[in-house]
Amino acid sequence: METVAGAEGVDETLFEDRGVGKTSPSTSPTKHVSDPVVYKLVRVEGDGTLVPATDDEFMEVVDLINDNPNKMHIVEEPGQAVGISMEDSSSGKSLSELSGFSKFEDVYADAENLESSIQETAAPVAPSSDMDQMKQSLDAAECSKSPDQIRESESSCAATSLLPDFSKLKGEICLDNLSIRELHDTFRATFGRVTTAKDKTWLKRRIAMGLTNSCDVPSTSFVIKENQILKLGEEENSNNVNCAVETDQDVVAINDQHTDSDNSQKKQLEDCQIISGKRLRNYGPIEDSQPEVLSREKKSVKRLRKPTRRYIEEVSEVEHHEPTGRSVIPAKSCGWDSPNSGARPAKNVSPDRRTYVTRLDSVAGLRVPCISRIRRSRPRKDIMALVGLYHSSGGMSGKLVSKTSRTSSDPKKIQHQGIELVEKDNQCMTIDRVEPEQNLEAKHGDSSGDASKDNIVTVPTAKGGIRRKHHRAWTIAEVMRLVEGVSRYGAGRWSEIKRLAFASYSYRTSVDLKDKWRNLLKASFAPAPTDKGMNPRKHVSAPIPAAILLRVRELAELHAQASPNLSTSKLVGCGGSVNGTRSAMGIIERIKEIEAEMARTQKNKATEYHLGQLKAKIAKLRTQLLEPPKGSSGAGEGFEVTKFGHGRVALIGFPSVGKSTLLTMLTGTHSEAASYEFTTLTCIPGIVHYNDTKIQLLDLPGIIEGASEGKGRGRQVIAVAKSSDIVLMVLDASKSEGHRQILTRELEAVGLRLNKRPPQIYFKKKKTGGISFNSTLPLTHVDEKLCYQILHEYKIHNAEVLFREDASVDDLIDVIEGNRKYMKCVYVYNKIDVIGIDDVDRLVRQPNSVVISCNLKLNFDRLLSKIWEEMGLVRVYTKPQGQQPDFTDPVVLSTDRGGCSVEDFCNHIHRSLVKDVKYVLAWGTSARHYPQHCGLGHVLHDEDVVQIVKKKESDDGGRGRFKSHSNAPARISDREKKAPLKT
Ligand SMILES: Nc1nc2c(ncn2[C@@H]2O[C@H](COP(=O)(O)OP(=O)(O)OP(=O)(O)O)[C@@H](O)[C@H]2O)c(=O)[nH]1
Ligand SMILES: [Mg+2]
Missing domain, CATH: 3.10.20.30 (Beta-grasp domain)
Known part of the structure; x- marks a missing residue:
């Protein structure tokens, strides 16, 4: 048989000649088509004119045609709809023998004949005069197998399967009050097989689904009457929930098929497959395409199986929506493409793949169609190219397009229909195209800088799962907040900035802040983009204002940071440090984190071990920081000055405290002095002649807080200070007392111990023997366990430790580190001419302190004597x-x-x-x-x-x-050994 789709008014012979649709070899046995029956699909407008059916209607009918292409006719009626009847062409049965129905009674010549045929074929269904009931009966008959079909199946396919006893399913069936055994019987009567399931609810639902051929089964009521569930108070709507597949066609009539009982075994097998296929396509009664009903039904459809991971993935993929509201069904959900998929095969799915993406879940041997998603979209703009493509493709839709274009008189309609048909027939390809677009959109959203929408993308993980990833672009306000945070708390204090400035931004972690700051550094140090119109990046983020980048650069220079792309050599030029590499920055950040943790930790007996460990960690990191970077010779651009004289004194202090002025005063060597900071940028030596000795005095650039981490060339300054015999810490008497503590802390951070003597702790590493802990006096700060833990932190497991004094944990760590320098330091308070006598008195009473005034040349002798004394x-x-x-x-x-x-x-x-x-x-x-x-x-x-x-x-x-007269050495051991005698 040949399936032909045509428009109204076209002669049958015309369709015979053109023969658009062809029987699928998989669904049609190799039968000789002797008398092709032509059908056509038209729709009647309000004025009575017949117009070609829409693609939805057409494809739905084509689906039915494809189901049984060798058994269907078009019943040509001048009515409002086209009915489709089926005929077994091979057996040559007439139309009157068919079992079919239509929504509209006037379409069919004799409804009573149909009803009688239904009664013949669908024995368990109660007779009904109503056409809807007749359709439902037919559905039930199809779902629960007609006896003839069962016999065929039994003879050909499954000889061991049980036959359903439909006599038990007549009339109203109330499953609510049935026992397990009765439910088992009903199940067997419904599906023709035995189940061992004990779950009543499951049984009832399965039976109800089987009887109603619907997946829309409520969990409250299981009263079934005439293949419909009687819902309380919703009996009038019961017709609408019978079918899971929604249709917006006006009329689709499905007639049951008859199988020829005297066929051969092969034929029976084929028929069995056809029967199965028919069951798969067992659509319910036709319903009106009212949107409310459709939407209600779509909502009411439920999944029957447990939501497995695959199901979740399918649903998540299916429910991808384009911004335009189009629902996109990924190709994966097109189960017909996958032979292993549980979804219905392609030939069983409506050709309108986009509109009717259905799934047929196996329910107790039956397959119940489930609505998955409806895609309604506008035709593509480039659809004419696709039409052209499909003209040459030779596919069915292409032929349909050509047929329609030949037969329709309205070119616009032709084009529209062609577009829709091509679109529907090529849905999978469309989906494949849409997915990358969506990905692109997601990526674009990532870099678009639009923070108003929460860009969440799913990223496949290595284990095959899906991970949700948040891509929220930075807004200018957030960037400004970050810059402000860095300027206030310093670069590297990301935890603090996160806590204080980004507390309300839950999606911004401290790592995000660090990454963003690094990118800002890159952008600020990067050369200005050349606007040649060739941007290699497709999706560039919103440009950051130049003012912000300038501020970032200023902050970077202030904090001795640089772009990660810049080398260390460039750092020196822009005020960076020698060790200002990324690793050094990482160490500094780690030190900051540990210091913050120590600050948070309460100090008590229980936490002293933890604090001791943290101290050891910091000490280790600081030692790493002092080491020259790998790959370098270790000789950076420093202030190394040849040692001269009997001693060396380094002038250390904040900028503009008068160091250069003091050097000039004491040594006579001119060093530039000015009222602005960082006047001195290098080391300037001078010689002081005092007590017949020559003392080298070094004027150094001023250092600031964070010098130990490399800020303001602080590390070079401190290195010079380390090489000197004594440190002269010059302080401004008119400034805060805190400067002294800050500078002391900075020097101690690099291993300088000011005005301290080495701790009296004997420490020696050994190769074996474990840790020997001893003390010559009772210890109050360190016990054996704490000592073990600290040594463990240094991975020292064999050592001898002897405490000769009540030393602290810091002392023990200093001894273990072994690289501390214990120096004398004199605190010189300059500019006492600008402060009161009380303040001078207070300052001068502090230990190791000398007050001077360079302007008034006050107290220099005391200073020199103090230097001499300390030296x-x-x-x-x-x-x-x-x-x-x-x-x-x-x-x-x-x-x-x-x-x-x-x-x-x-x-x-x-x-x-x-x-x-x-x-x-x-x-x-x-x-x-x-x-x-x-x-x-x-x-x-x-x-x-x-x-x-x-x-x-x-x-x-x-x-x-x-007196010895020998020239030989006095000691025997010093004498030369004689060569052994030769024997
Ligand atoms: N009132 C007063 N001003 C002083 C005294 N000593 C220095 N100054 C002033 O302080 C300012 C800074 O002096 P510098 O010698 O350049 O200070 P510095 O520590 O070398 O500064 P940097 O080289 O930038 O580190 C100059 O204007 C001096 O005139 C003092 O004893 N009293
Ligand atoms: Mg100076």
């Missing part, structure tokens, strides 16, 4: 034998520079002198009597006079008769 220089004057001491050129010793013993003194003169020294004669405060014969271990004091007595050559060989 601990020892002047030793030499006295040649039989001569006066030389008081013009002393030998200057110091504890820090080699020590002050006689041996050190000798070494200071010449290294070979020590072995020639027999003894020394000492005068001065170190001598108990004048002169005192002293050995090499005697410790000299300042202004001692020393005479060295050398050994005589005759002293080496003894005296008198004991």
